[in-house]
Amino acid sequence: xxxxSLRGIKKSFRSVDVLHGVDLEIxxxxxxxxxxxxxxxxxxxxxxxxxxxxxxGGDFYLNGQLMxxxxxxxxxxxxxxxSYALYPHMDVYENMAFGARLMGLSKEEVESRIAxxxxxxxxxxxxxRKPRELSGGQRQRVAIGRAxxxxxxxxxxxxxxxxxxxxxxxxxxxxxxxxxxxxGGTMIYVTHDQVEAMxxxxxIVVMNAGRIEQVGSPRELYETPANTFVASFIGSPRMxxxxxxxxxxxxxxxxxxxxxxxxxxxxxxxxxxxLRSDAVGLSRDITAAGFAAHVVYTEYxxxxxxxxxxxxxxxxLAARTGPDDLYEPDTAVTVTVLPGSAHLFSATDxxxx
Numbered sequence: 150x151x152x153x154s155l156r157g158i159k160k161s162f163r164s165v166d167v168l169h170g171v172d173l174e175i176x177x178x179x180x181x182x183x184x185x186x187x188x189x190x191x192x193x194x195x196x197x198x199x200x201x202x203x204x205x206g207g208d209f210y211l212n213g214q215l216m217x218x219x220x221x222x223x224x225x226x227x228x229x230x231x232s233y234a235l236y237p238h239m240d241v242y243e244n245m246a247f248g249a250r251l252m253g254l255s256k257e258e259v260e261s262r263i264a265x266x267x268x269x270x271x272x273x274x275x276x277x278r279k280p281r282e283l284s285g286g287q288r289q290r291v292a293i294g295r296a297x298x299x300x301x302x303x304x305x306x307x308x309x310x311x312x313x314x315x316x317x318x319x320x321x322x323x324x325x326x327x328x329x330x331x332x333g334g335t336m337i338y339v340t341h342d343q344v345e346a347m348x349x350x351x352x353i354v355v356m357n358a359g360r361i362e363q364v365g366s367p368r369e370l371y372e373t374p375a376n377t378f379v380a381s382f383i384g385s386p387r388m389x390x391x392x393x394x395x396x397x398x399x400x401x402x403x404x405x406x407x408x409x410x411x412x413x414x415x416x417x418x419x420x421x422x423x424l425r426s427d428a429v430g431l432s433r434d435i436t437a438a439g440f441a442a443h444v445v446y447t448e449y450x451x452x453x454x455x456x457x458x459x460x461x462x463x464x465x466l467a468a469r470t471g472p473d474d475l476y477e478p479d480t481a482v483t484v485t486v487l488p489g490s491a492h493l494f495s496a497t498d499x500x501x502x
Contacts, residue, residue, distance in 0.1 A: 406461030423492030
Protein backbone atom coordinates (compact mmCIF):
# COMPACT_ATOMS: atom_id res chain seq x y z
CA UNK A 150 0.00 0.00 0.00
CA UNK A 151 1.31 3.45 -0.92
CA UNK A 152 -0.77 6.60 -0.59
CA UNK A 153 0.99 9.94 -1.00
CA SER A 154 -0.20 13.31 0.20
CA LEU A 155 1.58 16.54 -0.80
CA ARG A 156 0.41 19.60 1.09
CA GLY A 157 1.62 23.08 0.24
CA ILE A 158 4.92 21.83 -1.18
CA LYS A 159 7.35 24.67 -1.92
CA LYS A 160 10.89 24.61 -3.25
CA SER A 161 13.34 27.44 -3.79
CA PHE A 162 16.93 27.44 -4.99
CA ARG A 163 18.50 30.52 -3.43
CA SER A 164 16.28 33.39 -4.58
CA VAL A 165 14.47 31.41 -7.29
CA ASP A 166 11.07 29.92 -6.38
CA VAL A 167 10.55 26.70 -8.33
CA LEU A 168 7.43 25.25 -6.70
CA HIS A 169 4.70 27.50 -5.33
CA GLY A 170 2.62 25.47 -2.88
CA VAL A 171 1.73 22.19 -4.61
CA ASP A 172 -1.22 20.19 -3.21
CA LEU A 173 -1.74 16.68 -4.55
CA GLU A 174 -3.19 13.34 -3.46
CA ILE A 175 -1.95 10.09 -5.05
CA UNK A 176 -3.82 6.87 -4.34
CA UNK A 177 -2.55 3.33 -3.86
CA UNK A 178 -1.53 1.52 -7.08
CA UNK A 179 -2.16 4.58 -9.24
CA UNK A 180 -0.02 5.34 -12.27
CA UNK A 181 0.40 9.11 -12.10
CA UNK A 182 2.22 11.13 -14.74
CA UNK A 183 3.65 14.61 -14.14
CA UNK A 184 3.68 16.42 -17.46
CA UNK A 185 4.59 19.94 -18.49
CA UNK A 186 7.15 22.00 -20.39
CA UNK A 187 10.82 22.06 -19.47
CA UNK A 188 11.43 24.06 -16.30
CA UNK A 189 7.91 23.69 -14.90
CA UNK A 190 9.14 21.89 -11.74
CA UNK A 191 8.02 18.32 -12.41
CA UNK A 192 11.45 16.70 -11.89
CA UNK A 193 12.06 18.89 -8.84
CA UNK A 194 8.79 17.63 -7.34
CA UNK A 195 9.85 14.04 -8.02
CA UNK A 196 13.19 14.59 -6.27
CA UNK A 197 11.39 16.03 -3.24
CA UNK A 198 9.20 12.92 -3.04
CA UNK A 199 12.33 10.75 -3.24
CA UNK A 200 14.02 12.81 -0.51
CA UNK A 201 16.99 13.76 -2.70
CA UNK A 202 16.36 17.47 -2.07
CA UNK A 203 15.01 19.12 1.10
CA UNK A 204 11.63 20.85 1.15
CA UNK A 205 11.54 24.64 1.43
CA GLY A 206 7.97 24.52 2.72
CA GLY A 207 4.98 22.20 3.08
CA ASP A 208 4.59 18.58 4.17
CA PHE A 209 4.90 15.23 2.42
CA TYR A 210 3.06 12.23 3.87
CA LEU A 211 3.45 8.59 2.81
CA ASN A 212 0.74 6.29 4.15
CA GLY A 213 -0.13 8.96 6.71
CA GLN A 214 3.43 9.30 8.04
CA LEU A 215 5.29 12.60 7.73
CA MET A 216 8.33 12.10 5.48
CA UNK A 217 9.92 15.58 5.56
CA UNK A 218 12.99 14.52 7.54
CA UNK A 219 13.11 10.82 6.60
CA UNK A 220 16.25 10.00 4.54
CA UNK A 221 15.78 8.60 1.01
CA UNK A 222 16.95 5.08 1.98
CA UNK A 223 14.22 4.81 4.63
CA UNK A 224 11.25 5.94 2.52
CA UNK A 225 10.63 2.70 0.64
CA UNK A 226 10.87 4.59 -2.65
CA UNK A 227 12.95 3.65 -5.71
CA UNK A 228 13.84 6.05 -8.52
CA UNK A 229 14.78 5.47 -12.15
CA UNK A 230 16.71 8.42 -13.57
CA UNK A 231 16.79 9.96 -17.03
CA SER A 232 20.37 8.71 -17.44
CA TYR A 233 20.77 4.95 -16.94
CA ALA A 234 23.42 5.48 -14.22
CA LEU A 235 24.68 1.89 -14.50
CA TYR A 236 28.06 0.89 -13.12
CA PRO A 237 30.16 0.27 -16.28
CA HIS A 238 32.54 -2.25 -14.63
CA MET A 239 29.66 -4.43 -13.36
CA ASP A 240 27.59 -6.85 -15.40
CA VAL A 241 23.78 -6.70 -15.42
CA TYR A 242 23.46 -9.09 -12.49
CA GLU A 243 25.84 -7.08 -10.29
CA ASN A 244 24.17 -3.79 -11.24
CA MET A 245 20.82 -5.17 -10.14
CA ALA A 246 22.24 -6.80 -7.02
CA PHE A 247 24.16 -3.79 -5.70
CA GLY A 248 21.25 -1.89 -4.15
CA ALA A 249 19.63 -5.05 -2.79
CA ARG A 250 22.84 -6.00 -0.98
CA LEU A 251 23.03 -2.58 0.63
CA MET A 252 19.61 -3.34 2.13
CA GLY A 253 21.22 -6.21 4.03
CA LEU A 254 19.28 -8.94 2.26
CA SER A 255 20.53 -12.51 2.29
CA LYS A 256 22.26 -13.96 -0.76
CA GLU A 257 19.29 -16.23 -1.43
CA GLU A 258 16.81 -13.33 -1.25
CA VAL A 259 18.94 -11.20 -3.58
CA GLU A 260 19.15 -14.04 -6.10
CA SER A 261 15.41 -14.65 -5.87
CA ARG A 262 14.55 -10.98 -6.45
CA ILE A 263 16.95 -10.66 -9.39
CA ALA A 264 15.54 -13.80 -10.98
CA UNK A 265 12.00 -12.44 -10.63
CA UNK A 266 12.92 -8.99 -12.00
CA UNK A 267 14.91 -10.50 -14.88
CA UNK A 268 11.95 -12.68 -15.82
CA UNK A 269 9.50 -9.76 -15.75
CA UNK A 270 11.79 -7.55 -17.83
CA UNK A 271 13.07 -10.35 -20.09
CA UNK A 272 16.67 -9.82 -19.02
CA UNK A 273 17.66 -13.45 -18.36
CA UNK A 274 19.95 -13.75 -21.43
CA UNK A 275 21.69 -10.48 -20.56
CA UNK A 276 22.68 -11.00 -16.92
CA UNK A 277 26.39 -11.54 -17.68
CA ARG A 278 26.75 -8.64 -20.10
CA LYS A 279 28.35 -5.29 -19.27
CA PRO A 280 26.36 -2.07 -19.94
CA ARG A 281 28.52 -1.25 -23.00
CA GLU A 282 27.28 -4.48 -24.60
CA LEU A 283 23.62 -3.47 -24.30
CA SER A 284 21.30 -1.34 -26.43
CA GLY A 285 19.68 1.77 -25.01
CA GLY A 286 16.40 -0.02 -24.41
CA GLN A 287 18.16 -2.89 -22.64
CA ARG A 288 20.08 -0.49 -20.40
CA GLN A 289 16.87 1.24 -19.43
CA ARG A 290 15.28 -2.11 -18.56
CA VAL A 291 18.29 -2.88 -16.35
CA ALA A 292 17.86 0.47 -14.58
CA ILE A 293 14.19 -0.37 -13.99
CA GLY A 294 15.16 -3.85 -12.80
CA ARG A 295 17.64 -2.40 -10.32
CA ALA A 296 14.79 -0.43 -8.78
CA UNK A 297 12.44 -3.40 -8.94
CA UNK A 298 14.63 -5.73 -6.85
CA UNK A 299 14.29 -3.34 -3.91
CA UNK A 300 10.51 -4.01 -3.95
CA UNK A 301 9.65 -0.41 -3.09
CA UNK A 302 6.15 0.82 -2.31
CA UNK A 303 6.58 3.69 -4.78
CA UNK A 304 8.38 3.81 -8.13
CA UNK A 305 9.58 7.17 -9.42
CA UNK A 306 10.59 7.43 -13.09
CA UNK A 307 12.20 10.66 -14.30
CA UNK A 308 11.89 10.88 -18.11
CA UNK A 309 13.21 7.32 -18.53
CA UNK A 310 12.58 7.22 -22.29
CA UNK A 311 14.08 10.53 -23.34
CA UNK A 312 17.40 8.98 -24.46
CA UNK A 313 15.74 6.37 -26.69
CA UNK A 314 14.74 6.57 -30.33
CA UNK A 315 11.07 6.50 -31.33
CA UNK A 316 10.83 2.73 -31.85
CA UNK A 317 12.53 1.93 -28.52
CA UNK A 318 10.40 4.50 -26.69
CA UNK A 319 7.29 2.69 -27.84
CA UNK A 320 8.73 -0.69 -26.83
CA UNK A 321 9.89 0.35 -23.35
CA UNK A 322 6.66 2.28 -22.75
CA UNK A 323 4.75 -0.97 -23.22
CA UNK A 324 7.19 -2.69 -20.83
CA UNK A 325 6.52 -0.07 -18.14
CA UNK A 326 2.74 -0.35 -18.57
CA UNK A 327 2.93 -4.14 -18.35
CA UNK A 328 5.21 -3.92 -15.31
CA UNK A 329 2.74 -1.68 -13.48
CA UNK A 330 -0.07 -4.17 -14.10
CA UNK A 331 2.08 -7.04 -12.82
CA UNK A 332 3.48 -5.53 -9.64
CA GLY A 333 0.49 -3.32 -8.79
CA GLY A 334 2.65 -0.66 -7.14
CA THR A 335 2.24 3.10 -7.13
CA MET A 336 4.16 4.70 -9.99
CA ILE A 337 4.94 8.36 -10.58
CA TYR A 338 6.32 9.12 -14.01
CA VAL A 339 7.76 12.42 -15.23
CA THR A 340 7.76 13.40 -18.88
CA HIS A 341 7.42 16.40 -21.17
CA ASP A 342 5.90 14.15 -23.85
CA GLN A 343 2.12 14.36 -23.64
CA VAL A 344 1.77 11.22 -25.81
CA GLU A 345 3.54 9.21 -23.07
CA ALA A 346 1.27 10.82 -20.49
CA MET A 347 -1.92 10.01 -22.42
CA UNK A 348 -0.99 6.37 -23.08
CA UNK A 349 0.40 5.43 -19.64
CA UNK A 350 -1.43 7.37 -16.97
CA UNK A 351 -4.38 6.62 -14.75
CA UNK A 352 -4.09 10.25 -13.68
CA ILE A 353 -2.21 13.13 -15.28
CA VAL A 354 -0.88 16.12 -13.37
CA VAL A 355 -0.31 19.05 -15.75
CA MET A 356 2.26 21.49 -14.37
CA ASN A 357 3.26 24.95 -15.48
CA ALA A 358 5.69 27.39 -13.86
CA GLY A 359 5.77 25.53 -10.54
CA ARG A 360 2.01 25.15 -10.19
CA ILE A 361 -0.54 22.46 -11.00
CA GLU A 362 -2.88 23.54 -13.77
CA GLN A 363 -5.16 20.48 -13.75
CA VAL A 364 -5.35 16.92 -12.44
CA GLY A 365 -7.49 14.28 -14.13
CA SER A 366 -7.66 11.20 -16.32
CA PRO A 367 -6.35 11.43 -19.89
CA ARG A 368 -9.93 11.57 -21.18
CA GLU A 369 -10.89 14.35 -18.76
CA LEU A 370 -7.92 16.49 -19.74
CA TYR A 371 -8.48 15.95 -23.45
CA GLU A 372 -12.23 16.51 -23.46
CA THR A 373 -12.60 19.14 -20.71
CA PRO A 374 -9.33 21.09 -20.31
CA ALA A 375 -9.53 23.55 -17.42
CA ASN A 376 -7.81 26.39 -19.26
CA THR A 377 -6.03 27.34 -22.46
CA PHE A 378 -2.65 26.04 -21.20
CA VAL A 379 -3.95 22.50 -20.65
CA ALA A 380 -5.96 22.68 -23.87
CA SER A 381 -2.93 23.55 -25.97
CA PHE A 382 -0.57 21.15 -24.16
CA ILE A 383 -2.68 17.97 -24.22
CA GLY A 384 -3.35 16.51 -27.65
CA SER A 385 -1.36 16.09 -30.84
CA PRO A 386 -1.56 18.15 -32.95
CA ARG A 387 -2.16 20.78 -30.29
CA MET A 388 -5.51 22.50 -29.98
CA UNK A 389 -5.78 25.72 -31.97
CA UNK A 390 -6.91 28.79 -30.01
CA UNK A 391 -8.66 31.50 -32.02
CA UNK A 392 -9.62 34.96 -30.72
CA UNK A 393 -13.27 35.57 -31.63
CA UNK A 394 -16.06 38.03 -30.83
CA UNK A 395 -19.80 37.55 -30.61
CA UNK A 396 -21.77 38.42 -33.73
CA UNK A 397 -25.37 37.62 -32.89
CA UNK A 398 -25.54 33.85 -32.41
CA UNK A 399 -22.20 33.28 -34.18
CA UNK A 400 -18.53 33.79 -33.38
CA UNK A 401 -16.65 36.08 -35.72
CA UNK A 402 -12.96 36.23 -36.57
CA UNK A 403 -11.33 39.67 -36.72
CA UNK A 404 -10.41 41.20 -40.08
CA UNK A 405 -13.50 39.95 -41.94
CA UNK A 406 -12.23 36.41 -41.50
CA UNK A 407 -15.68 34.85 -41.39
CA UNK A 408 -17.78 33.37 -38.62
CA UNK A 409 -18.87 30.00 -37.24
CA UNK A 410 -21.74 28.69 -35.17
CA UNK A 411 -20.93 26.58 -32.10
CA UNK A 412 -24.39 26.42 -30.52
CA UNK A 413 -25.67 28.39 -27.56
CA UNK A 414 -23.21 31.05 -26.43
CA UNK A 415 -22.50 32.03 -22.80
CA UNK A 416 -22.54 35.61 -21.55
CA UNK A 417 -19.79 37.86 -22.85
CA UNK A 418 -18.60 39.38 -26.10
CA UNK A 419 -15.02 38.08 -26.47
CA UNK A 420 -13.78 34.50 -26.26
CA UNK A 421 -10.98 32.16 -27.14
CA UNK A 422 -12.33 29.40 -29.36
CA UNK A 423 -10.54 26.05 -28.98
CA LEU A 424 -10.54 23.75 -32.01
CA ARG A 425 -8.94 20.31 -32.23
CA SER A 426 -7.96 18.85 -35.58
CA ASP A 427 -10.89 16.41 -35.55
CA ALA A 428 -13.36 19.18 -34.69
CA VAL A 429 -13.06 21.07 -37.95
CA GLY A 430 -13.76 20.41 -41.60
CA LEU A 431 -12.36 21.97 -44.75
CA SER A 432 -14.38 23.04 -47.78
CA ARG A 433 -13.09 24.18 -51.16
CA ASP A 434 -16.25 26.29 -51.44
CA ILE A 435 -14.95 29.70 -50.34
CA THR A 436 -18.51 31.10 -50.27
CA ALA A 437 -19.55 28.65 -47.54
CA ALA A 438 -20.13 29.86 -43.97
CA GLY A 439 -17.02 29.54 -41.81
CA PHE A 440 -13.53 30.94 -41.37
CA ALA A 441 -11.65 31.96 -44.51
CA ALA A 442 -8.19 30.39 -44.77
CA HIS A 443 -5.52 29.23 -47.15
CA VAL A 444 -3.54 25.98 -47.08
CA VAL A 445 0.06 26.13 -45.82
CA TYR A 446 1.10 22.48 -46.09
CA THR A 447 -0.15 18.92 -45.68
CA GLU A 448 1.26 16.07 -43.57
CA TYR A 449 0.45 12.68 -45.11
CA UNK A 450 0.58 9.94 -42.44
CA UNK A 451 -0.73 6.93 -44.34
CA UNK A 452 -4.04 6.27 -42.58
CA UNK A 453 -4.90 9.98 -42.43
CA UNK A 454 -3.47 13.41 -43.12
CA UNK A 455 -3.22 16.76 -41.35
CA UNK A 456 -3.81 19.87 -43.40
CA UNK A 457 -2.41 23.06 -41.87
CA UNK A 458 -4.19 26.26 -42.87
CA UNK A 459 -3.61 29.92 -42.04
CA UNK A 460 -6.59 31.99 -40.94
CA UNK A 461 -7.00 35.67 -41.82
CA UNK A 462 -5.67 36.74 -38.41
CA UNK A 463 -2.51 34.66 -38.89
CA UNK A 464 -3.51 31.71 -36.69
CA UNK A 465 -2.22 28.32 -37.88
CA LEU A 466 -4.88 25.62 -37.61
CA ALA A 467 -4.63 21.86 -38.17
CA ALA A 468 -7.47 19.86 -39.71
CA ARG A 469 -7.50 16.06 -39.90
CA THR A 470 -8.59 14.70 -43.28
CA GLY A 471 -8.66 11.37 -45.05
CA PRO A 472 -5.48 10.08 -46.71
CA ASP A 473 -6.88 10.82 -50.17
CA ASP A 474 -8.30 14.26 -49.31
CA LEU A 475 -5.16 16.31 -49.89
CA TYR A 476 -4.83 20.05 -50.53
CA GLU A 477 -2.21 21.92 -52.50
CA PRO A 478 -0.38 24.80 -50.76
CA ASP A 479 -2.02 28.24 -51.13
CA THR A 480 -5.43 26.72 -51.91
CA ALA A 481 -8.25 28.92 -50.57
CA VAL A 482 -10.56 26.98 -48.23
CA THR A 483 -13.31 27.55 -45.69
CA VAL A 484 -12.95 26.13 -42.17
CA THR A 485 -16.16 24.77 -40.67
CA VAL A 486 -16.74 23.59 -37.11
CA LEU A 487 -18.45 20.30 -36.34
CA PRO A 488 -21.49 20.69 -34.01
CA GLY A 489 -20.72 20.24 -30.31
CA SER A 490 -16.98 19.90 -30.81
CA ALA A 491 -15.70 23.39 -29.95
CA HIS A 492 -14.25 24.58 -26.63
CA LEU A 493 -14.78 28.09 -25.26
CA PHE A 494 -12.38 29.86 -22.91
CA SER A 495 -12.32 33.28 -21.28
CA ALA A 496 -10.51 35.89 -23.36
CA THR A 497 -9.07 37.47 -20.19
CA ASP A 498 -7.72 34.65 -17.99
CA UNK A 499 -8.02 31.61 -20.26
CA UNK A 500 -10.35 29.63 -17.96
CA UNK A 501 -12.76 27.15 -19.49
CA UNK A 502 -16.30 28.48 -19.88
